[in-house]
Each structure stands twice: as structure tokens, then as C-alpha cells.
Amino acid sequence: MxxxxxxxxxxxxxxxxxxxxxxxxxxxxxxxxxxxxxxxxxxxxxxxxxxxxxxxxxxxxxxxxxxxxxxxxxxxxxxxxxxxxxxxxxxxxxxxxxxxxxxxxxxxxxxxxxxxxxxxxxxxxxxxxxxxxxxxxxxxxxxxxxxxxxxxxxxxxxxxxxxxxxxxxxxxxxxxxxxxxxxxxxxxxxxISLLKYFVYIQESKIPAAHLMHKGDQQFILLNERMKPIDVGVPDGLTVEMPDKEFQCEDMIVSTLISISPERVFIHTREPQQQIINTIGQIFENRTSICTNCPHCRRFLGKKNRNLLYP
Structure with a gap:
């Protein structure tokens, strides 16, 4: 049936x-x-x-x-x-x-x-x-x-x-x-492509910049001597990321592009963060990510062994 x-x-x-x-x-x-x-x-x-x-x-x-x-x-x-x-x-x-x-x-x-x-x-x-x-x-x-x-x-x-x-x-x-x-x-x-172009045509003004990511939206930007860099960018390029970043992150990207370091060292326990990915896209092979060097331990604290980052 x-x-x-x-x-x-x-x-x-x-x-x-x-x-x-x-x-x-x-x-x-x-x-x-x-x-x-x-x-x-x-x-x-x-x-x-x-x-x-x-x-x-x-x-x-x-x-x-x-x-x-x-x-x-x-x-x-x-x-x-x-x-x-x-x-x-x-x-x-x-x-x-x-x-x-x-x-x-x-x-x-x-x-x-x-x-x-x-x-x-x-x-x-x-x-x-x-x-x-x-x-x-x-x-x-x-x-x-x-x-x-x-x-x-x-x-x-x-x-x-x-x-x-x-x-x-x-x-x-x-x-x-x-x-x-x-x-x-x-x-x-x-x-991002436009910012990459700005970085490409600019001459580097400092040898290196260290971005210390202390968690969430807390960042400290240091020069090659590990001294603070002013994030105000009075004479530099002001970047406003289109619906992707917060204000403090805009200033960090603006500052990095303005000072155009030869190398950018990012010290973080959270390398998957959007701002870190953005900086990596803009500065490409100038960027290095670190999770457990002496600077990391000094500014970010002792590394948790349970973290999956190398």
C-alpha cells in the first residue's frame, strides 16, 4: 500500500x-x-x-x-x-x-x-x-x-x-x-592595502618598535631602547579602521605607520587578536610575534604553561 x-x-x-x-x-x-x-x-x-x-x-x-x-x-x-x-x-x-x-x-x-x-x-x-x-x-x-x-x-x-x-x-x-x-x-x-602602501613608500624612522599587549585592549608601545613612544601622533597619519578596531587600536596603528619602524616586535599571550593580525597584514615580513621572551616576562608576567602558544 x-x-x-x-x-x-x-x-x-x-x-x-x-x-x-x-x-x-x-x-x-x-x-x-x-x-x-x-x-x-x-x-x-x-x-x-x-x-x-x-x-x-x-x-x-x-x-x-x-x-x-x-x-x-x-x-x-x-x-x-x-x-x-x-x-x-x-x-x-x-x-x-x-x-x-x-x-x-x-x-x-x-x-x-x-x-x-x-x-x-x-x-x-x-x-x-x-x-x-x-x-x-x-x-x-x-x-x-x-x-x-x-x-x-x-x-x-x-x-x-x-x-x-x-x-x-x-x-x-x-x-x-x-x-x-x-x-x-x-x-x-x-x-589595509592602502596602509601597506604608506608603509612601503616611507623610510624607516626608528630601528624597532615593541608592542606590549597586556591583555584585552591594554597596549604599551616602546622603542628599540624599551622606552615609551607617544601614541598621540600629533604630526603623523591618523588611522580610523573601518568598523574593525577600537579607538586605542587606531592610535597604535597610526603611531606605527607614522614612525615606520624597520622591525615591529609584538609581545603577547593572545596572538589571535584582531589588532595583532591587522599589524601583521600592514607590516608583513617586518613583524615578529613573541610570547615568552625576557621582555614578555618583564611586561606581561610569567607565562602560563597551559597556554597553547609556543
């Missing part, structure tokens, strides 16, 4: 993937194992994956709700993991007008970050870090289960595009945020 069929556009690899996805997920449910079977039908321009009840072991009253619920759950996972990336790329092209492959790739990466970001206050790796994924999935499952209970044919592509409006709004919002982030990042990289 046929319970329902799922209609998809005929692309053999896609049909096979979805067929394996559904049949494999149902085989893992003890209540339904041996009660339903799946059949793959291929024709142009659509193919079908049919869910059939195995009589007499299948009883609609006893097993029907579980079939619809688990089918909805499996299809929701397939939509998110197997279709979502393509849906996002389609929005990037059609609704935001990006056609360059590199731009689409970068925006798609930002989309993934926004859609699967760790909620505030939750540690990375915690089950709750999948909160965004679960929220999107629950919206899809609810609509799919209701639809399968009252229909025997599901056109998957049509259902996703025309019935999952709340889900589509989530994706569209993510793409909008990703485009904004991409434009900010592009502006930032262009600005």
Missing part, C-alpha cells in the same frame, strides 16, 4: 542521494523497521521516491503518525544539509546581483557563519550551539508533517519554494547580513 510519494526534479545523483537518505534513516527506527519500504522511480522530467506500507505488519493507526513524523524529520535534515547551500547561492545571485564566483563563495561562507553561529553565553561544542540549525529545522518539520498527513504527493522543490516562507525569510535575512559583512570586509581589506 502506497502511503505517499516525494517528487523531485530528475537528476539521478540527487534521486539516489535522497533515496539513500530516507531509507537509511528509517532503518534506524526500531518501531518502523520492516513496516515500510521505499521504491525509486525515475522518469523525465521528474522522479519519485515512494513510501509503501508493508502489510500486514504495518498498521496505520499504530504506525502512521510515526511514519509522517520521521519522514518530515528526515526531509528537514535533507533540505538543510542537502539543499540549503544551493538555495543561499541562488539568493546571492538572483536577489543581490552577485555573479563573480569568488564573491559568491565569500558571501556563502559568511552565510554559514550567521546561520550556525554559537548563541551568546553558550560554549563552543555545546549541543545548544546548533540552536540556529534546530530552530530552522523545527519550522520545516512542522509544515512537512502537517502536509504529509493530508497529502499523498509531495513536490519537494515546490514545497520548499512556496510553502516554507518562514524558513526562506531566515535564509534571506542571513544573506542580507552576509552581504553587509562582505562589503565591510572588502572595505577593510582595501584600507
Amino acid at each position: 502506497q502511503l505517499f510519494s516525494i517528487i523531485v526534479q530528475t537528476r539521478r545523483h540527487r534521486l539516489d542521494h535522497l533515496f539513500q537518505w530516507l531509507s537509511g534513516s528509517f532503518a534506524e527506527v526500531p518501531l518502523l523497521n520492516g513496516k515500510v519500504e521505499w521504491e525509486l522511480l525515475s522518469s523525465e522530467p521528474f522522479g519519485a521516491i515512494v513510501c509503501k506500507a508493508v502489510l500486514p505488519r504495518f498498521q496505520l493507526q499504530k504506525h502512521g503518525q510515526a511514519v509522517y513524523r520521521h519522514a518530515a524529520d528526515s526531509l528537514a535534515d535533507y533540505i538543510i544539509e542537502g539543499m540549503e547551500e544551493q538555495l543561499l547561492r541562488g539568493m546571492i545571485v538572483k536577489e543581490f546581483g552577485y555573479e563573480e564566483k569568488t564573491e559568491i563563495e565569500k558571501i556563502a561562507c559568511f552565510c554559514a557563519e550567521f546561520l550556525n553561529e554559537t548563541p551568546p553565553g553558550v560554549e563552543a561544542g555545546n549541543v545548544a550551539t546548533r540552536n540556529s540549525h534546530s530552530r530552522r529545522k523545527s519550522k520545516i518539520v512542522q509544515h512537512l508533517e502537517s502536509y504529509l498527513e493530508s497529502h499523498t504527493e509531495l513536490n519537494l522543490d515546490g514545497f520548499v519554494r512556496f510553502r516554507l516562507q518562514a524558513y526562506f525569510e531566515d535564509l534571506k535575512s542571513a544573506v542580507g547580513c552576509a552581504v553587509d559583512e562582505y562589503l565591510m570586509d572588502k572595505q577593510y581589506q582595501e584600507f
